[in-house]
Amino acid sequence: MTPLDMVVTPRGLRFGGHVFPCTVGRGGITGKKREGDGATPCGAHRLVGMLYRPDRMAAPADWAVPIRPGDLWSDDVGDEDYNHMVRAPYAPSHEVLRRADPLYDLVILTDWNWPFSVPGRGSAIFIHRWRRPGYPTEGCIGLRPDHLAWIAPRIRFETRLIVGSDPRWDA
Template sequence: MVLTPTGLRFLGRRFPCTTGRGGVVADKREGDGGTPVGAHQIVGMLYRPDRIAPPTAWAVPIGPGDLWCDDPAHEDYNLMVRAPHPASHECLRRADPLYDLVILTDWNWPRAIRRRGSAIFLHRWRRPGYPTEGCMAFDPAHLSWIARRITPATRLVVRG
């Protein structure tokens, strides 16, 4: 998968997508809204089992207490954790459909460097052209198509 100025190229197709509100950045920092430059490995996939079928055999269901720690001062920074959790976190099981399907990259993972930015996900967009906090977002049908065809060996290449 390669991010280009006109979208994501993958398996001979191009998919429109949005990136972070801070643009593509070479020096990612927590809260900058940037999508980091690099060759990122796909390290997991999460899905809402109450809303969609598993997109692959290796996808993991998102449970009611699943969270992602985004507190740079906490030892669980940039890791999936369970509720209750004392540090700042994002709920993975959202009321909206944004995280019904989430593809995880290895950005600043598994041993996070403080303030370098937490999780870069591939997920569904709010609407076309609406930026993310640093993730990449897609039309839900396109995200589903991509999810069914990637493997943990797939790389996401973001050029500066």
């Protein structure tokens, strides 16, 4: 591990000399991630992008990409664009990135099952704001909005998300 790594621990997300409370997937943490299991995959995941809502916030980093109307994320295991950002109109199963709620106002993308996705291995693992303290995600890492805003401009190309296996989290 390096000082730039974000490390998920039972106490929270450790980064930059701080430990931030966080939530993980409703399925816990697992080494056997599958589409729809709600689990957060353990391992070292590279950060590969950052998305933000320009109508709701300023760019958190100079390399952040705005979320536009019509931006979607494919979660259809049978589609060639599975686990990639796509644009509407898009008929296969997908997740809307430009949501009415603030959940995806700022999203850090990991390389989980990307860019060469394996159908059924699980779609995107994002780092985004949580719904509320202790409320699990669908497999992503959830953080308090102000903590996410503090972290976003401090991550670098070398930063990884490290999710360790813990008996309390194994699914």
